[in-house]
Amino acid sequence: MSQSYDRGLVEDFGRWREFKAGMWAWIFHKFTGWVLVGYLFTHIAVLSTALQSPDAYTTTIQSLESLLVVRILEVGLLAVAVFHILNGVRLLFVDLGLGLESQDKSFYASLLLTGAIVVASVPTFLAGVFG
Amino acid sequence: MAERYSSFERGGRRWLWQRLTAAFLVAVLAFHFFLLHFVNHADEVTFGMSQARMQEFTYFSLMILFLLTATFHGVNGVYNALVNQGLSGTQETAVKAVLVVASAVLIVQGVRTALAWAGGVPI
Numbered sequence: 001m002s003q004s005y006d007r008g009l010v011e012d013f014g015r016w017r018e019f020k021a022g023m024w025a026w027i028f029h030k031f032t033g034w035v036l037v038g039y040l041f042t043h044i045a046v047l048s049t050a051l052q053s054p055d056a057y058t059t060t061i062q063s064l065e066s067l068l069v070v071r072i073l074e075v076g077l078l079a080v081a082v083f084h085i086l087n088g089v090r091l092l093f094v095d096l097g098l099g100l101e102s103q104d105k106s107f108y109a110s111l112l113l114t115g116a117i118v119v120a121s122v123p124t125f126l127a128g129v130f131g
Numbered sequence: 132m133a134e135r136y137s138s139f140e141r142g143g144r145r146w147l148w149q150r151l152t153a154a155f156l157v158a159v160l161a162f163h164f165f166l167l168h169f170v171n172h173a174d175e176v177t178f179g180m181s182q183a184r185m186q187e188f189t190y191f192s193l194m195i196l197f198l199l200t201a202t203f204h205g206v207n208g209v210y211n212a213l214v215n216q217g218l219s220g221t222q223e224t225a226v227k228a229v230l231v232v233a234s235a236v237l238i239v240q241g242v243r244t245a246l247a248w249a250g251g252v253p254i
Contacts, residue, residue: 037205
């Protein structure tokens with residue numbers, strides 16, 4: 001028999017103090033999704049300089065990569081992408097009905113693993129920008 | 132009677148496609164980041180290096196599929212998020228039209244760029 005469940009208005013972010021792990025996972029997944037789709041459009045726009053000339057493309061990319069702020073934004077992009085990937089895998093398992101009892105633990109694991117991968121990647125992402 | 136809390140219409144296939152593209156993107160996005168930041172370094176990028184990769188049919192077709200799936204997954208995600216926030220009626224129809232046009236522009240521009248690198252379809 002089906003039962004009704006009053007979840008409350010999840011779109012009301014004023015309730016954030018009441019949010020549990022699943023709600024934070026939902027918010028973070030949505031936030032990282034918005035960032036990634038915004039970046040997708042920006043990425044194609046920047047890559048489109050290849051349509052102008054090979055030199056225009058190479059100069060544009062190398063100029064951007066010489067800026068520290070761009071490298072820092074790339075680390076941010078990595079953090080956003082890694083979390084979205086790991087939490088996305090978690091969601092696929094949830095959709096399949098696997099690990100439903102440990103949804104909160106798998107969310108915390110996604111956060112920790114994201115942090116570890118991002119910290120470990122910082123040297124690679126900042127290589128060469130200081131001279 | 133249970134209420135139904137879903138952004139997806141009953142019997143629709145977008146729910147399934149969002150999951151199928153997700154599974155594909157998990158692997159390809161990780162590969163993309165790894166190849167272009169760890170194997171090749173961002174500050175060493177040149178048109179010639181991108182061209183060499185794009186002239187391989189396997190890489191070219193993977194990137195086209197990446198563009199198509201990422202555009203669908205991203206734009207469909209935006210649409211679902213807006214419906215989730217209460218978008219409906221005429222506004223929903225208008226937003227849907229804008230998103231479809233934006234997706235088409237993105238895909239056309241991405242394919243044109245890929246073809247510029249590869250110098251045509253690399254077959």
